[in-house]
Amino acid sequence: MPEQGKKNTLIVIVGPTAIGKTALAVALAQHFSTEIISADSRQFFREMEIGTAKPSAEELAAAPHHFINSHSVHTLFSTGDFENEVLKLTEELFKVHSNLIMVGGSGLYIDAVCNGLDILPDTDLNIREQLNQQLAEEGIGAIQAQLQAADPEYYAKVDQSNPQRLIRGLEFFLSTGNKFSGYMTNSKKERPFHIVKIGLNTDRTILYERINHRVDLMMQAGLLDEVKGLESYRHLNALKTVGYAELFDYLDGNIQLPDAIALIKQNTRRFAKRQLTWFRRDGQIHWYEPDQLTAVITDLESSLL
Incomplete structure (x- = not known):
């Protein structure tokens, strides 16, 4: 004890x-x-x-x-x-x-x-579906490039081989217009x-x-x-x-x-x-x-x- x-x-x-x-x-x-x-x-x-x-x-x-x-x-x-x-x-x-x-x-x-x-704002699940479709059609490189342009701070920290994490950051940006990195911790x-x-x-x-x-x-x-x-x-x-x-x-x-x-x-x-x-x-x-x-x-x- x-x-x-x-x-x-x-x-x-x-x-x-x-x-x-x-x-x-x-x-x-x-x-x-x-x-x-x-x-x-x-x-x-x-x-x-x-x-x-x-x-x-x-x-x-x-x-x-x-x-x-x-x-x-x-x-x-x-x-x-x-x-x-x-x-x-x-x-x-x-x-x-x-x-x-x-x-x-x-x-x-x-x-x-x-x-x-x-506590993060809600995101648009339709955007997530669109990004998952883009991943399937164009590969992870397309998602990486978009996220790097939209939120380079988060991109530098995230596991760039993990599409789920990449899509999460990009989904947040496209839904809210704000960087995911700005809401972290x-x-x-x-x-x-x-x-x-x-x-x-x-x-x-x-x-x-x-x-x-x-x-x-x-x-x-x-x-x-x-x-x-x-x-x-x-x-x-x-x-x-x-x-x-x-x-x-x-x-x-x-x-x-x-x-x-x-x-x-x-x-x-x-x-x-x-x-x-x-x-x-x-x-x-x-x-x-x-x-x-x-x-x-x-x-x-x-x-x-």
């Missing part, structure tokens, strides 16, 4: 893909005898296993995890849904634990829990718990080597077979993402397999760069190298006193 009078703390671990967030989260969860909340927008989906780099069976067994394989790709699970479900979950878990771990690279989902989402909501943010990063060359190696391991683990098994779902937004879109192109005969693998690596590196751009704007994040576990624990124990 939490100590009497001690404020509950959510320890948030962020950073680019392949940096080692999961390993740190598991180590901290074991050290503090607590549980892990995943804030990775792709690891929710149970049908997507290899390409989302979910925690291994050993890591899942090492500490209780939440929001891993929690939803189907057929289920619409928005950032607002995640915020609401996590707040309900933390209310229950803080009855048992003084500290909880939240880990992930999805900046918007992290912000939703830490700061709350802004303008007013921070108070949370009934303390928040400590830990960021992982390293030299870019090392990070890119880790990303390339992880993609190679995914291919060895059977990512291509996984993608083949998901072909009937490829129209769903969850599947229009890095690691899946490139291999669908290969299966369509548009590119050779080595080129598809090279594109996965390139697009993942670009995604990591956007993640870092997002997180670096948050001055509350304390940054560490991936191998500084002892320093992280020492600093956390000091701040949690």
Whole structure:
């Protein structure tokens, strides 16, 4: 049980893909005898296993995890849904634990829990349908170009390979005449718990080597077979993402397999760069190298006193 009078703390671990967030989260969860909340927008989906780099069976067994394989790709699970479900979950878990771990690279989902989402004006659902039709007919490049012109600030932060996020920003602009970026996290909501943010990063060359190696391991683990098994779902937004879109192109005969693998690596590196751009704007994040576990624990124990 939490100590009497001690404020509950959510320890948030962020950073680019392949940096080692999961390993740190598991180590901290074991050290503090607590549980892990995943804030990775792709690891929710149970049908997507290899390409989302979910925690291994050993890591899942090492500490209780939440929001891993929690939803189907057929289920619409928005950032607002995640915020609401996590707040309900933390209310229950803080009855048992003084500290909880939240880990992930999805900046918007992290912000939703830490700061709350802004109340946004209604948008025109007809515009959304039109944009989805345009996506189907002209491809993601047309949506990217429109959003970049309409709201370059949001475009710079968003996962540019995620059509659902792109369409959301463009839909908002076309419906309201206002930039989506102007409505994001303008007013921070108070949370009934303390928040400590830990960021992982390293030299870019090392990070890119880790990303390339992880993609190679995914291919060895059977990512291509996984993608083949998901072909009937490829129209769903969850599947229009890095690691899946490139291999669908290969299966369509548009590119050779080595080129598809090279594109996965390139697009993942670009995604990591956007993640870092997002997180670096948050001055509350304390940054560490991936191998500084002892320093992280020492600093956390000091701040949690």
